[in-house]
Amino acid sequence: xxxxxxxxxxxxxxxxxxxxxxxxxxxxxxxxxxxxxxxxxxxxxxxxxxxxxxxxxxxxxxxxxxxxxxxxxxxxxxxxxxxxxxxxxxxxxxxxxxxxxxxxxxxxxxxxxxxxxxxxxxxxxxxxxxxxxxxxxxxxxxxxxxxxxxxxxxxxxxxxxxxxxxxxxxxxxxxxxxxxxxxxxxxxxxxxxxxxxxxxxxxxxxxxxxxxxxxxxxxxxxxxxxxxxxxxxxxxxxxxxxxxxxxxxxxxxxxxxxxxxxxxxxxxxxxxxxxxxxxxxxxxxxxxxxxxx
Numbered sequence: 001x002x003x004x005x006x007x008x009x010x011x012x013x014x015x016x017x018x019x020x021x022x023x024x025x026x027x028x029x030x031x032x033x034x035x036x037x038x039x040x041x042x043x044x045x046x047x048x049x050x051x052x053x054x055x056x057x058x059x060x061x062x063x064x065x066x067x068x069x070x071x072x073x074x075x076x077x078x079x080x081x082x083x084x085x086x087x088x089x090x091x092x093x094x095x096x097x098x099x100x101x102x103x104x105x106x107x108x109x110x111x112x113x114x115x116x117x118x119x120x121x122x123x124x125x126x127x128x129x130x131x132x133x134x135x136x137x138x139x140x141x142x143x144x145x146x147x148x149x150x151x152x153x154x155x156x157x158x159x160x161x162x163x164x165x166x167x168x169x170x171x172x173x174x175x176x177x178x179x180x181x182x183x184x185x186x187x188x189x190x191x192x193x194x195x196x197x198x199x200x201x202x203x204x205x206x207x208x209x210x211x212x213x214x215x216x217x218x219x220x221x222x223x224x225x226x227x228x229x230x231x232x233x234x235x236x237x238x239x240x241x242x243x244x245x246x247x248x249x250x251x252x253x254x255x256x257x258x259x260x261x262x263x264x265x266x267x268x269x270x271x272x273x274x275x276x277x278x279x280x281x282x283x284x285x286x287x288x289x290x291x292x293x
Contacts, residue, residue: 001013001014001015002085004086006078006082007024007079008023009022009023017034018031018093020076031064035096035097036100041093042090049080051077051078051086053075053078060283072282072286112153118148122149124147126151135225136162140160140170143183146184150187155177155178156176157173157174158174158176158235159234160172160228163210163221164221165181165188168183170184173232174192174235174239175239176242177191177243178191179236190212195214196214197240199213208229210232
């Protein structure tokens with residue numbers, strides 16, 4: 001929780017909510033809003049020397065004290081002596097706003113497939129497809145056969161790579177839920193939920209290492225060529241993203257075309273006598289302030 005205390009108002013920010021509490025009987029604004037309702041925040045200094053925390057809302061019709069903002073910023077007045085604390089609060093809000101506006105690239109269909117009959121028993125189409133992208137499938141046929149049997153019905157197998165781990169040859173596999181090391185005598189599993197990422201160490205002329213991090217430890221998988229490791233590392237990044245970062249994405253900011261449409265409608269309503277001079281000027285300034293750049 002970040003708190004900024006002035007003589008007029010206290011401002012708190014935590015768990016994605018911004019709360020302002022008036023401290024005296026002035027016209028200060030009392031707010032309790034989600035960060036997803038904000039377009040941006042800024043600090044400014046007024047002509048009489050006060051510090052103003054400016055809150056720009058996403059919706060042009062966001063109501064504060066019973067009145068739509070018309071894209072005007074809502075000021076919260078503080079003393080200049082708390083500028084440092086206010087800057088910390090603004091940066092925290094900005095970081096969360098950036099997080100809300102993440103756009104994830106389209107993902108392939110990752111619905112776990114049903115096994116199909118094969119010459120050596122049931123086979124998983126996702127395992128077969130991933131094996132087809134390996135450089136030397138023939139070196140890992142026994143491990144691939146084991147993976148066909150141990151892949152779970154609630155996970156999709158993303159990528160495979162021939163690898164050695166702690167002196168044992170085998171196969172490293174990434175699914176939407178697990179990192180697997182498959183050898184002919186044992187299968188090790190590591191939940192994606194505890195993993196944080198992977199890097200490839202490939203010194204010229206030396207064995208390449210796929211280093212996977214998570215739960216305070218590092219797992220090293222070795223191979224002579226890093227080509228398959230690159231696919232595995234990218235698959236692990238995707239699996240971690242699905243596990244850790246999925247969530248609702250807040251709507252984007254209005255585009256210039258949207259704001260121009262609002263301006264045209266406002267002008268037309270003014271011509272028809274539906275908007276008086278003061279509301280027209282207030283809404284016009286609000287639209288100009290919301291313009292990108």
